[in-house]
Amino acid sequence: MYTFILLSILFVLSIPALANAWKEFQKQKQNNEVDKTLPEVLIHIATLPPSADFHSILEEAATMKLPAALPFHHCKELIKKGCPVEIAVSTAFANFSPVAKKTGELLYSLYTSGNSLLPNLTEFGTEMSKQRELKESLKADASIQKYSILVSSAFLVPFIIALIYSVSSKAASILPTSTAVVSTEAIVLAINIYLILFSFISARFISRQFSTHFITFFSITGPVSLLVFNISLLLL
Amino acid sequence: MFKNIVNLIPPFLPVSDKQLEQNLKKAGFHCSSSQYFSACFLTCVLSLFAFTVILAVIGVSLYLALPLCIAVFVFLYFLPVIEAKRAQNKIDSVLPTCVYLTYLEITHGISAEKAVSNLDSPALLIEREKIKTLTKRGLPFNLVPLFYTGPSKHFSHFISLLANGTPAELKKFYYDLLQKQGNDLKKYAAKANLASMFFISIAAIIPALFSAFILLGPMLGFAFTSLQILLIYAVVFPLTNAVFLYCIDAFLPM
Structure with a gap:
């Protein structure tokens, strides 16, 4: 439920930011x-x-x-x-x-x-x-670094966390000695918050290098990382 | 923000460190090494207190407060070095264009003083104001390089060439800068890729393994409360990521 609320808020907030990002992109081009x-x-x-x-x-x-x-x-x-x-x-x-x-x-x-x-x-x-x-050659080299951080914050990091989390939660449910001290909901919520903060930090870093406002990148990486994490959790 | 806080703290620790003093000047901290050390010490004491309270609330061993406090001190001690490097990179990235445009202006009869006031790149505004302050005090422009100190040695060299050099020397300096930027570029490419890979591994693997540790930990006798998990994911991991990105950002050219 809270994941749905988080995602909805982020998507609603990202619409004007994305429109602004498109304008900025056109101007920069x-x-x-x-x-x-x-x-x-x-x-x-x-x-x-x-x-x-x-x-x-x-x-x-x-x-x-x-x-x-x-x-x-x-x-x-x-x-x-x-x-x-x-x-x-x-x-x-x-x-x-x-x-x-x-x-x-x-x-x-x-x-x-x-x-x-x-x-x-x-x-x-x-x-x-x-x-x-x-x-341009400096930008090309910097772009590899920046895009790898951008892609990792939107796809790679949430996917790896979801993969390891689901494997270990399955292992924990199979083993008879495991006693669930913490509810899995609390862990998933904590990871969701971490992903939003991680997207925010990497967006700030990338925006400085590309001379673009960080909201532009955050409006893309924030919702996408949450989507990737939660969909991966459902599928894995 | 820490720059402003430092100025409010009286220098109660009599420490004199020339290297630190130089880095403070380059980083734009308007304080002595003694005042900076005092501010670092006070911040550490306050952070030790804060960490102890936080750890007590979330129910973690209080001994952890000490290494956390040492980490804060180490970060604050190296902060002027990082800030000085950032300021230097910022200036060096725009310097070739500025040197060339100044060369054009000088060859068309514009005075060196006027050429400096025409430097309108946002990265050079602080340095331009420093020079303007020196000349406003009545210092002849050819003596400005003797009194000017800034984060970039290339910019200092540019100012001394502007004050006492010829346009031909200025042009030669421009070509030297271009060559230097090209060389830096080669070094940068290898470092940047390694740094981003390292960052991704810190950002993905550690939180992922920690989630496995939380789930399987009860079997090994480790247990975490919901509050502890939330604090680790919402504060510790993002803070580590932010500090790491801040450091690599400072040491890579813009």
Whole structure:
């Protein structure tokens, strides 16, 4: 009964968290795509003749068919609507990664310095792409660790505990000398609480590495671990 | 939270530990080693009292309070080391990008002082404020590296290059940092996988075996009450997991 109540509460609580997680995932995906293609846009801008003015540079970047062209396009639209260049640049790049924001700052310096920074954009683009490669390989290595903890907290840990618990409870019921001092309900409740806390701790750890709110991970691992444990108990 | 508590406790134990003092500074504890030791001692005494009461209530041997209290002391003693390492990793992870952007700014005539105030990465905010405080006191920027102390030696080197180096040196330093990050990455991959496997085994096997022990224990003469079981599963195991994750998180790069 209490397991059913726990599960129901967790599922009800996890619905808004999951909706938020989906939104966050979409935004992160977009940011990643912008970051990935940003060096290409910058290198392309840098190949323009030094006589090209700021607006034509913006126009050129905005027409590129790459995700990184999105903030440039947004910036161009804002300027068209009469927004001052400084505000347009900072607003258009504000919702993206720190590298994209820095690109916005660099773009504004391009506007104020009269293209003297144009050759630097190639270098900036190349260096950012180098750093991105390094970070991606770091993320790939970290992901193996984080996903193994995520999978273990949702599936492996509850399953192993359920397996050993059911085997030993069967052994205890067969052996004639065993006297049940503690009710099995108390043990199952304690394990359920442990699984929720374990999901919470691992979600906090994983969220720090993925720069995502821990509720996102907890809303998935918490109910799933309880489900896996209780279903395994019924089946084994 | 412990950082704030430490500052409230007077230094009643005259202990001087240079290494601890350095780690305290790097970890952002604004106290002397003597004050920190006093806080650790007081916390241990309080935890000994708390453990004794808890163990008496749940009916477990009171002798267990002593090793638990020692575990608390060991954790608190190493807390500044762990915190210093965390702060260092946090700074080092964003440093290459910041060094490169600063290099760009310096080559375009922006002063070193202005370049420091342009460092807007959240990981560097505390260090930026430390430097700003030094310059606000009237210290010339080229003397800032002499008085600045921070958790990351790379960041300190960056500040000294910014104050007294050339843009070319700054660029070379950026490449050195990139190479270092690449090398760390190789070391990290092996350590991370081992740590996660170890963590999973602690988190799954020990609670599972403990459940078997509870069920089969009465045959061997061991018996647990419902309260003891609940406390072990709801407090002891999660706490062990949390401390373990906290430690591995601090020693692996971000």
